[in-house]
Structure formats: structure tokens, C-alpha cells
Amino acid sequence: MGKALDGVKILDFTHVQSGPTCTQLLAWFGADVIKIEKPGTGDITRGQLRDIPDVDSLYFTMLNHNKRSITLDTKNPKGKEVLDALLKHCDVLVENFAPGVLDRMGLTWEYIHKVNPRMIVASVKGFGPGPYEDCKVYENVAQCAGGSASTTGFREGPPLVTGAQIGDSGTGLHLALGIVAALYQRNTTGKGQKVLCAMQDGVLNLARVKLRDQQRLAHGPLTEYSQYGEGVPFGDAVPRAGNDSGGGQPGWILKCKGWETDPNAYIYFITQAPVWEAICDLIGEPGWKTDPGYKTPKARLPKLKAIFARIEQWTMTKTKFEVMQECNKVDIPVGPILSMKELAEEPSLRATGTVVEVDHPTRGKYLTVGNPIKLSDSVSEVKRSPLLGEHTEEILRDVLKFGEKQIAEIRSSGAIGGTEKMAAE
Ligand code: COA
Numbered sequence: 087m088g089k090a091l092d093g094v095k096i097l098d099f100t101h102v103q104s105g106p107t108c109t110q111l112l113a114w115f116g117a118d119v120i121k122i123e124k125p126g127t128g129d130i131t132r133g134q135l136r137d138i139p140d141v142d143s144l145y146f147t148m149l150n151h152n153k154r155s156i157t158l159d160t161k162n163p164k165g166k167e168v169l170d171a172l173l174k175h176c177d178v179l180v181e182n183f184a185p186g187v188l189d190r191m192g193l194t195w196e197y198i199h200k201v202n203p204r205m206i207v208a209s210v211k212g213f214g215p216g217p218y219e220d221c222k223v224y225e226n227v228a229q230c231a232g233g234s235a236s237t238t239g240f241r242e243g244p245p246l247v248t249g250a251q252i253g254d255s256g257t258g259l260h261l262a263l264g265i266v267a268a269l270y271q272r273n274t275t276g277k278g279q280k281v282l283c284a285m286q287d288g289v290l291n292l293a294r295v296k297l298r299d300q301q302r303l304a305h306g307p308l309t310e311y312s313q314y315g316e317g318v319p320f321g322d323a324v325p326r327a328g329n330d331s332g333g334g335q336p337g338w339i340l341k342c343k344g345w346e347t348d349p350n351a352y353i354y355f356i357t358q359a360p361v362w363e364a365i366c367d368l369i370g371e372p373g374w375k376t377d378p379g380y381k382t383p384k385a386r387l388p389k390l391k392a393i394f395a396r397i398e399q400w401t402m403t404k405t406k407f408e409v410m411q412e413c414n415k416v417d418i419p420v421g422p423i424l425s426m427k428e429l430a431e432e433p434s435l436r437a438t439g440t441v442v443e444v445d446h447p448t449r450g451k452y453l454t455v456g457n458p459i460k461l462s463d464s465v466s467e468v469k470r471s472p473l474l475g476e477h478t479e480e481i482l483r484d485v486l487k488f489g490e491k492q493i494a495e496i497r498s499s500g501a502i503g504g505t506e507k508m509a510a511e
Pocket of ligand 1: 101102103104105122123124125158159160161182183184185186187190191210211212221222223224225254
């Protein structure tokens with residue numbers, strides 16, 4: 087059996103993180119992703135945050151698996167010819183340039199649609215149409231503009247960004263879904279369409295529960311927020327809620343054995359209503375099962391801080407894994423705070439292909455995150471990222487069927503790089 091997206095050809099104009107996340111997913115599902123890079127430099131992340139001199143950074147390698155790389159100066163007339171041939175050949179153009187860049191390259195929607203009416207043009211931008219549409223945007227800008235930062239952190243502290251790249255990788259994920267939907271619709275219409283995913287919109291979508299709470303505020307305090315129990319009045323916007331659960335079952339992060347020296351000796355503990363009695367037994371407070379002051383979720387809401395403090399007395403006597411083991415036995419939902427070191431070493435994640443070791447010709451072996459979306463009949467294999475321009479000749483010859491004379495002309499025009507692969511090797 088082949089791959090889910092076998093036969094889909096992607097002209098990949100993406101760079102940095104948001105766009106590459108999207109095209110990497112499409113490549114994992116079997117699409118042929120041809121990444122166009124500027125001769126000489128390529129995707130700027132190749133050289134960013136380098137841990138080994140003159141070797142593609144992990145930033146780049148971990149976002150560009152299973153792709154082919156062609157170096158092409160799209161502003162060179164010969165380069166434009168190659169680009170036009172690629173436009174005719176491919177099904178989807180994916181880009182995350184700053185606003186206006188694609189148009190300046192001459193790739194307006196009208197032009198692309200004329201060259202290939204079936205072409206889907208998928209874009210990540212920082213903002214959708216409106217006052218900020220011309221702005222350049224990076225991850226943390228999106229987290230701030232999309233409502234995540236204002237609702238993350240502790241009430242007493244400043245807004246916080248999160249380590250999960252919800253602005254970049256989150257938007258790339260949204261865009262991939264938009265592309266697959268547009269490909270599906272093209273089966274009936276025969277025509278391509280534009281797919282736009284703004285990073286602000288992607289973050290807001292992921293912060294949906296906070297817009298829910300904004301509207302609930304109009305009808306009274308948010309009783310599941312611990313500030314309610316602490317008697318702190320609410321303002322007119324959703325506050326930062328520390329480690330409060332975003333759902334209807336109260337939760338908090340609690341210390342476990344070793345917290346004094348291990349910054350990750352903590353566990354997320356959820357006092358889910360259906361297992362309240364099991365929690366009381368486990369922590370040695372059986373009286374709370376029948377005490378009217380604790381028996382119902384409503385009665386507990388104003389006392390959550392004290393309740394979690396009592397549970398923490400129990401969790402501090404055990405490691406996070408012991409807490410997890412004991413809680414799982416009686417169906418109490420808890421989550422150990424796992425460090426990146428622990429995740430990298432976790433055998434079950436290796437077994438499922440979520441954490442994968444990859445070999446790279448200039449870097450050697452490194453770890454990456456494989457496809458988190460598992461299809462039973464289209465299993466993703468993680469193949470190393472391409473060296474800069476590694477597939478330039480192969481694409482001109484085998485994909486675009488250019489003859490040797492034509493390739494020589496393109497080469498002598500300076501439109502393609504050529505030596506990068508050798509330099510890298
Ligand atoms: N050949 C010739 N020129 C090329 C080229 C190629 N193969 N590939 C790119 N370029 C040129 C572009 O034409 C552009 O030139 P121009 O401004 O003279 O028209 C230039 O390279 C750089 O494009 P730009 O996208 O503006 O890069 P940047 O480094 O200035 O900005 C971002 C980076 C991420 C801020 C910006 O691309 C952006 O806001 N993207 C949308 C939001 C986004 O995805 N952000 C998250 C990134 S993880």
C-alpha cells in the first residue's frame with residue numbers, strides 16, 4: 087500500500103517554522119515536497135542556532151524531513167522559467183513569506199491561476215485582512231496577538247509565552263488541513279483555490295476556551311478559577327489562571343518527592359468529580375466523602391486552594407511516577423511533568439515513531455519528533471532533511487524533464503546554485 091498523499095506535488099516556498107511544519111506533514115503523508123531555496127543561503131534556519139559549525143542546524147533538520155531541495159533564484163529570468171515549469175507541474179504552492187513578497191516575485195494569484203488553474207495556493211500570514219495585514223510576524227508575536235499570552239501565567243505576574251510553538255507549528259498544522267480540504271474539493275470542481283491561515287487566527291482557535299470564559303464573565307465570576315476561591319474580584323477581561331484547569335474539572339500542579347532539587351518533580355492533578363471519593367481515600371481524608379463542605383463539586387470550589395494543598399502533602403511523599411501509578415489504579419487523571427530529557431529517553435515514544443533517531447550525512451545521528459498523526463495504512467517514515475540544493479539537478483532532469491543543454495544554460499545564468507551540496511559534504 088502506498089502513502090495517503092502519493093502523487094500530490096508540493097511547490098514548497100516555505101521558510102523558518104510555520105510553513106515548513108505544514109509541508110513536512112504533507113511529506114510524511116507521501117506528498118512529493120520540492121523546497122525552493124535561495125542559492126547560497128537557503129532557508130535562514132539552516133544557519134540559525136547551530137550546535138555544530140557549518141552543519142545544518144537542528145532547527146532546520148527537524149522541520150524539513152522527507153523533502154527535496156532545489157536552489158533557485160526566482161528573480162533571475164532563467165530561474166523564473168524553472169519556476170513556471172514547477173507551477174505547471176505541482177498541485178499546491180505553499181508559502182509563508184512576508185505580505186507582498188509573492189506578488190513582488192510576479193506570483194500573483196491571477197498569474198498562478200493562469201499558468202495552472204488547478205493550483206492551490208496556501209499561505210501562512212501573521213494576520214488576516216485588516217489593520218495589521220502587512221506586518222511581519224514571528225511565533226511570540228502571534229502568541230501575544232492571538233490571546234494566548236494574556237491568559238497564560240500567574241495572575242500577579244506578566245503575560246507569558248508558552249514553549250509549545252502554537253503560533254508557528256500550530257498554524258502550520260491548521261494550514262495542512264486547509265490544503266487537504268482544498269485538494270478534496272478540487273476533485274469535484276477541478277479548480278484550485280487560495281488557502282489562508284493567519285497565525286493570530288490559529289492561536290485564537292487554540293485559545294478558544296478563553297474566549298468562552300470571556301463571555302461567561304458577563305454572567306458572573308469564573309468559579310472554577312482559583313482566584314474565585316481566594317476572593318479576588320474579576321476584572322473585565324479573562325485573567326491569567328496559573329495552572330488552573332481550562333475545563334470543568336479543577337486541577338493544579340503539585341510538588342512530588344524531590345521537588346527541592348528537581349525542577350520537574352511535579353504532577354498535574356485533576357480532582358475529577360466522579361473519582362472524588364477515591365481521591366479522599368488515597369490522601370487519607372475519608373471524611374471529605376460525606377462532609378457537606380466537600381462532598382459536591384460546588385461546595386469544593388471556594389476551597390480549591392486548601393484542597394490542593396492537602397493533596398500536595400500526599401503527592402510530596404511520592405515520586406511523580408509513583409503518584410501516577412497509584413492514581414491510575416483508581417482512575418484519577420494525573421500527568422507527570424516530563425522534561426525533554428525524559429521524553430527523549432522514553433521507550434514507548436521511540437516504539438511508536440513519535441521520537442525518531444535520524445542519520446544525517448554531515449551531522450550524524452540526531453533525534454526528532456516524527457509524525458504525531460498516525461494513519462494505519464499510511465505509515466510515516468522519517469527521512470533526513472535535504473542538504474541545500476541537493477536535488478536541484480534531479481528535479482530539473484527527472485521531474486521537469488529538462489535536457490542537458492537547457493540545464494547547462496540555466497546553470498550558466500546563475501539561476502541555480504550548484505556547489506552547496508558538495509560544500510556541505
Ligand atoms: N530567490 C530569490 N529571492 C527569494 C527567494 C528565492 N528563491 N526566496 C525568497 N526570496 C526573497 C523574497 O523575494 C523576499 O524579497 P523581497 O522582500 O525583496 O521581495 C526576501 O527573500 C525575504 O522574504 P521575507 O518573507 O520578507 O523574509 P524575512 O526574513 O524578511 O521575514 C518573516 C521573515 C517570517 C518575518 C516573514 O516571512 C513573515 O512575516 N512571514 C509570514 C508569517 C510567518 O510565517 N511567520 C512565522 C515564520 S516561522
